[in-house]
Amino acid sequence: MIASENFTSVAVLQCLSSCLHNKYSEGMPHQRYYGGNEFIDEVEILAQQRSLQAYKLKPEEWGVNVQPYSGSPANFAVYTGIVEPHGRIMGLDLPDGGHLTHGFFTATKKISATSIFFESMPYKVDPKSGLIDYEQLAVSVKLFKPRLIIAGMSCYSRCLDYKRFREIADENGAILMADMAHISGLVAAGVIPSPFEFCDIVTTTTHKTLRGPRAGVIFYRKGVKSVNSKGEKVMYDYESKINQAVFPGLQGGPHNHAIAAIATAMKQAMLPEFVEYQRQVINNAQRLCEGLKSRGYNIATGGTDLHLALVDVRNKGLSGARAERILELCSIACNKNTVPGDKSALNPSGIRLGTPALTTRGLKESDFDKVVDYIDKALSLAQEITKSSGPKLVDFNKFIEDNADIKAKINNLKEEVEKYSQSFPLPGLERF
Numbered sequence: 030m031i032a033s034e035n036f037t038s039v040a041v042l043q044c045l046s047s048c049l050h051n052k053y054s055e056g057m058p059h060q061r062y063y064g065g066n067e068f069i070d071e072v073e074i075l076a077q078q079r080s081l082q083a084y085k086l087k088p089e090e091w092g093v094n095v096q097p098y099s100g101s102p103a104n105f106a107v108y109t110g111i112v113e114p115h116g117r118i119m120g121l122d123l124p125d126g127g128h129l130t131h132g133f134f135t136a137t138k139k140i141s142a143t144s145i146f147f148e149s150m151p152y153k154v155d156p157k158s159g160l161i162d163y164e165q166l167a168v169s170v171k172l173f174k175p176r177l178i179i180a181g182m183s184c185y186s187r188c189l190d191y192k193r194f195r196e197i198a199d200e201n202g203a204i205l206m207a208d209m210a211h212i213s214g215l216v217a218a219g220v221i222p223s224p225f226e227f228c229d230i231v232t233t234t235t236h237k238t239l240r241g242p243r244a245g246v247i248f249y250r251k252g253v254k255s256v257n258s259k260g261e262k263v264m265y266d267y268e269s270k271i272n273q274a275v276f277p278g279l280q281g282g283p284h285n286h287a288i289a290a291i292a293t294a295m296k297q298a299m300l301p302e303f304v305e306y307q308r309q310v311i312n313n314a315q316r317l318c319e320g321l322k323s324r325g326y327n328i329a330t331g332g333t334d335l336h337l338a339l340v341d342v343r344n345k346g347l348s349g350a351r352a353e354r355i356l357e358l359c360s361i362a363c364n365k366n367t368v369p370g371d372k373s374a375l376n377p378s379g380i381r382l383g384t385p386a387l388t389t390r391g392l393k394e395s396d397f398d399k400v401v402d403y404i405d406k407a408l409s410l411a412q413e414i415t416k417s418s419g420p421k422l423v424d425f426n427k428f429i430e431d432n433a434d435i436k437a438k439i440n441n442l443k444e445e446v447e448k449y450s451q452s453f454p455l456p457g458l459e460r461f
């Protein structure tokens with residue numbers, strides 16, 4: 030139930046293990062530093078065309094680079110190409126649901142390279158509502174004057190207000206980049222608002238809701254940006270800056286097997302079944318939230334519009350770490366996560382739960398009632414353990430180790446979870 034994970038298709042896996050893996054092809058299609066790239070060019074051009082088609086973008090208005098090795102290098106390539114060294118970048122703070130690459134640093138350490146090579150400043154969610162505080166963002170942007178604002182998240186369960194981001198960017202002469210890594214499948218299916226209408230640049234991974242290979246893609250605006258007072262056309266200048274930042278700036282040879290897999294995933298993302306799948310992802314996430322709420326769990330922002338839920342376990346006397354651990358012992362994988370209002374990023378109070386992977390395995394709303402039941406049983410066990418062990422994770426783990434009765438209860442639940450999960454196939458691995 031890790032929100033950033035999915036099970037990709039057999040066709041994508043076939044691309045990834047194909048002979049395309051063996052070829053070097055530094056450069057762009059028809060401008061390579063190596064010979065023998067006739068078919069590699071075809072594959073990359075196909076991946077570019079399908080990426081634009083999947084998001085209904087006109088090739089005269091948008092360009093795309095499909096070479097980034099993954100999401101983090103894609104983001105860093107944008108910053109490298111568009112923002113000068115030590116230029117200013119603003120993104121959602123990591124503890125508030127942003128990604129490391131959006132500029133995370135602490136009082137004592139610059140953690141992400143984005144904060145080492147650029148000057149980053151976070152914006153935040155309102156600690157009470159859990160929603161992005163757009164008013165405060167507008168104030169901070171006015172003061173900080175970033176070159177680039179990032180609208181994107183790794184753990185935030187609501188649609189972003191791209192129009193509001195655009196207004197704030199325009200008022201301050203900033204470039205607006207969306208990092209839609211988590212939601213790019215939902216966007217391709219048209220089941221949530223698209224960032225393309227309002228953004229200058231859009232980056233994504235292709236392995237999360239999009240259900241493709243581990244890779245990254247950068248979309249950038251091109252063509253006419255505006256017409257100046259003299260009636261002259263002002264053009265977007267992102268294309269060569271971004272392409273050159275990817276190669277030769279940061280990367281070497283493109284991963285051609287991954288690029289073929291992107292072409293495959295983008296084709297799949299245009300099928301009617303994909304839209305159905307993404308609808309189901311959201312329906313399942315909403316059913317998950319309702320089920321957990323009915324059992325007394327607090328959900329950050331009160332629910333979800335997307336594929337994930339952030340569960341605040343403080344009112345259950347638990348921490349994110351203990352909740353993650355007990356679920357892991359019961360064969361349910363998720364990750365501990367900070368929740369709005371958390372004092373320490375090192376001891377987060379919540380868990381992030383996602384529905385994309387289980388939805389790919391065929392679970393529907395009623396199956397998520399069962400999932401809620403298993404999660405609740407596991408977390409109730411964690412409460413029982415905490416009563417005797419106290420709140421520290423080491424003591425919690427030791428208590429489990431030393432207590433045969435608790436161990437037996439955990440193993441029974443684990444067996445139940447595994448037996449239930451076996452009724453849902455893994456794509457391409459039906460024998461499991």
Ligand SMILES: Cc1ncc(COP(=O)(O)O)c(C=O)c1O
Pocket residue numbers: 033099100101102104128130181182183208209210211234244
């Ligand atoms: C919003 C966002 N951007 C970028 C990334 C980085 O992607 P990768 O792990 O492929 O480098 C992630 C990964 O979780 C993400 O959530």
